[in-house]
Structure formats: C-alpha cells, structure tokens
Amino acid sequence: MADFCNKCSVEMGFPEPDIDVYKIWESLEPGFFETHICEGCGFVGVAKSENDELFVIHQNGDGESVFYDYEKYEGLKIDDNE
Ligand SMILES: [Zn+2]
Numbered sequence: 001m002a003d004f005c006n007k008c009s010v011e012m013g014f015p016e017p018d019i020d021v022y023k024i025w026e027s028l029e030p031g032f033f034e035t036h037i038c039e040g041c042g043f044v045g046v047a048k049s050e051n052d053e054l055f056v057i058h059q060n061g062d063g064e065s066v067f068y069d070y071e072k073y074e075g076l077k078i079d080d081n082e
Pocket of ligand 1: 004005006007008009038039040041042043
C-alpha cells in the first residue's frame, strides 16, 4: 500500500492524506523528527525544528539528509537556520 502526504494526496485526488504532515509536526517536540515515507514526493522524515518550523527530510543520492521547507518545498542547508 502506498502512503502519500498532504500535498501528494491532493495531487492524486485522495480526500485524506495517509501521512498528515501537519498532525505529525504538532505531535513532535521541538528538535525531534519521525520517520515517514511519502511515495509521491519521496521524503523520509517529518521534523520539527528548535524554532517550531516544519521540515521534511529527503535523502539525496549521496546518502545525505536534506531538509525541505514543506510549505515552499525549497531545499535548505542545515546551517541556513538563523
Ligand atoms: Zn508527498
């Protein structure tokens, strides 16, 4: 069974996301993340930053974790955090 996040569910025409990124984010303590795999956009984790920001985590081809701003879907470097 494939799991899709909020954005991908909308794109696929499903009424409810399998992975509700916002609910997961609300349930997290700052500085923590949970592993979830969206089979649409391919993220592997949902993270809440120390400043309560929502990020999704992708793996790049080099086995590194890249944080994405879920709203804008822009990749961020970890040391971009101010
Ligand atoms: Zn997705």
